[in-house]
Amino acid sequence: MAEIHDPKANVTRTQLCGVQGQRTATPMPNSRGKSKIKVVKAGSALHRFGAEKKLGKDGCGY
Amino acid sequence: MYDTLSWSDFRIRIELPTGDVLIKSTLTSAIVTLHRYAEAAITRWVEGNGEKPSFNVDNLAHENIGLLVRREDDEYTAWRNHLIDRRNNAARTFILHFLPTIQCQLECKYCFENGGDRQQGMKPDIMAESRKWLDTYLGNYPEIDTFRLVLFGGEPLLRKDIVAQGVKAFHSLARERKLDFWCELTSNGELLDEPIAAMLSQHEWRRVQITLDGLKDVHNTRRHGKNMRPTFDRIVENIRMLLSTDYIPAVDIRISFDLTNADNVSELIRYLATFGRQDRINLSLGLITSTLGNPNRMGEERLIAQKALLAWQVAKGCGFKVPDEFITGPWCVAIAKHSAVLQPDGALQKCFCTAGREEYNFGTIREQQTKGYLRDPRFEHFRRTDQCVKEKCQYLPMCGGGCIHDAIVAGGGPDGAAQRFCQKTLLKEMNDGLLRLTYGG
Numbered sequence: 001m002a003e004i005h006d007p008k009a010n011v012t013r014t015q016l017c018g019v020q021g022q023r024t025a026t027p028m029p030n031s032r033g034k035s036k037i038k039v040v041k042a043g044s045a046l047h048r049f050g051a052e053k054k055l056g057k058d059g060c061g062y
Numbered sequence: 063m064y065d066t067l068s069w070s071d072f073r074i075r076i077e078l079p080t081g082d083v084l085i086k087s088t089l090t091s092a093i094v095t096l097h098r099y100a101e102a103a104i105t106r107w108v109e110g111n112g113e114k115p116s117f118n119v120d121n122l123a124h125e126n127i128g129l130l131v132r133r134e135d136d137e138y139t140a141w142r143n144h145l146i147d148r149r150n151n152a153a154r155t156f157i158l159h160f161l162p163t164i165q166c167q168l169e170c171k172y173c174f175e176n177g178g179d180r181q182q183g184m185k186p187d188i189m190a191e192s193r194k195w196l197d198t199y200l201g202n203y204p205e206i207d208t209f210r211l212v213l214f215g216g217e218p219l220l221r222k223d224i225v226a227q228g229v230k231a232f233h234s235l236a237r238e239r240k241l242d243f244w245c246e247l248t249s250n251g252e253l254l255d256e257p258i259a260a261m262l263s264q265h266e267w268r269r270v271q272i273t274l275d276g277l278k279d280v281h282n283t284r285r286h287g288k289n290m291r292p293t294f295d296r297i298v299e300n301i302r303m304l305l306s307t308d309y310i311p312a313v314d315i316r317i318s319f320d321l322t323n324a325d326n327v328s329e330l331i332r333y334l335a336t337f338g339r340q341d342r343i344n345l346s347l348g349l350i351t352s353t354l355g356n357p358n359r360m361g362e363e364r365l366i367a368q369k370a371l372l373a374w375q376v377a378k379g380c381g382f383k384v385p386d387e388f389i390t391g392p393w394c395v396a397i398a399k400h401s402a403v404l405q406p407d408g409a410l411q412k413c414f415c416t417a418g419r420e421e422y423n424f425g426t427i428r429e430q431q432t433k434g435y436l437r438d439p440r441f442e443h444f445r446r447t448d449q450c451v452k453e454k455c456q457y458l459p460m461c462g463g464g465c466i467h468d469a470i471v472a473g474g475g476p477d478g479a480a481q482r483f484c485q486k487t488l489l490k491e492m493n494d495g496l497l498r499l500t501y502g503g
Contacts, residue, residue: 036118037100037119040094041386042092043127044090047089049144049145050149050152050153
């Protein structure tokens with residue numbers, strides 16, 4: 001994970017994380033693709049505003 | 063447009079050994095994973111120190127993700143305005159906590175109802191009047207489309223007669239008014255036999271919560287009857303009955319949790335796993351807090367969280383569902399607009415934790431009909447979060463200033479309701495831990 005400070009280091013553009021200015025020997029996963037950010041759980045803008053009909057468990061857990 | 067974005071203040075993050083980070087919006091509950099270098103690139107971009115990353119960063123600004131927000135937005139003011147607006151103008155559910163009695167055959171020392179007046183039981187005339195009161199109320203608020211009835215106590219099944227009358231009366235009222243209706247039961251489980259289960263199952267019974275505090279010896283030490291009468295075996299027998307029948311889809315087992323039983327809880331969870339019905343058991347931990355009757359009980363938050371997370375780790379290993387977050391608000395039945403706790407004498411309160419204490423009554427079923435919505439100003443102190451806003455607390459959407467009952471206890475009485483009750487350490491420890499346990503691989 002050590003950063004490469006030598007500009008002549010043998011690192012290709014895609015290995016540089018696809019981000020300008022960041023020079024690292026560790027390539028980022030999926031650096032060429034569009035799936036770099038993975039949503040592991042969908043959210044809702046209304047999630048905290050009582051929009052869902054829920055059984056029990058409001059705040060205090062009862 | 064996206065040059066004006068910044069990270070939302072309402073986010074928490076944990077780093078994983080893989081180099082990835084998990085980031086969660088405390089507002090939308092969305093969770094994303096990305097490499098920490100990608101996170102750093104986004105940070106540089108939003109701070110004006112780098113170009114826009116080439117990957118799908120725009121997704122983070124979607125309203126249902128909410129991890130990037132417009133720089134000029136005041137998230138805290140927007141959150142509070144939205145909360146109050148939804149609470150006041152979008153309330154469609156009526157929540158009734160129905161208390162046939164405040165008596166209980168158990169003598170749990172930590173019960174929040176200890177110290178109140180627990181002698182009264184509901185009389186038939188109150189039962190009849192309560193249906194009439196509710197019918198009038200529902201007529202005044204035609205926007206209500208859902209009726210959630212919670213059978214509560216004391217131990218509600220000490221008065222099975224009133225429970226049966228109440229469920230039938232309220233279910234028929236819901237039918238007449240074409241409301242979505244269901245009932246729930248919060249019980250110690252000792253009296254929950256098959257006849258009462260069969261009766262409830264005729265009335266949209268969708269939730270039951272039964273409490274166990276540990277294996278037999280520990281449970282019987284904490285949740286015993288008079289003269290230390292043991293209760294564990296009968297309660298477990300009734301749980302097994304519910305799991306072997308179809309009266310209700312699942313059994314919620316609440317484990318009251320503090321530092322004195324924490325180490326035994328894992329053993330209880332392993333025991334429950336031997337039932338082989340993880341698909342029909344929902345576990346929850348009820349962290350025992352200070353009460354009006356005993357204001358000095360809550361242990362150190364970090365230690366409580368560590369013990370609770372250990373229990374959840376065991377639960378996960380046993381195949382039980384594990385929650386992915388821990389919240390202390392911002393909604394509860396006490397804050398909801400159309401909600402009430404109906405006590406045996408017909409008095410109305412907002413919070414069931416104050417049952418039996420008349421200084422928390424805000425009306426009765428007789429006088430309330432002409433008073434507008436079910437309002438107790440002590441549960442509408444929305445400015446109690448001012449300090450949270452000042453501190454830019456990322457947990458505010460999961461907390462809303464904390465439990466008002468806890469604030470009342472901490473403040474020594476009703477005036478405490480105007481204060482926040484901050485449990486930031488507990489929120490951080492629990493949510494970091496649950497995020498790691500659930501999504502950390």
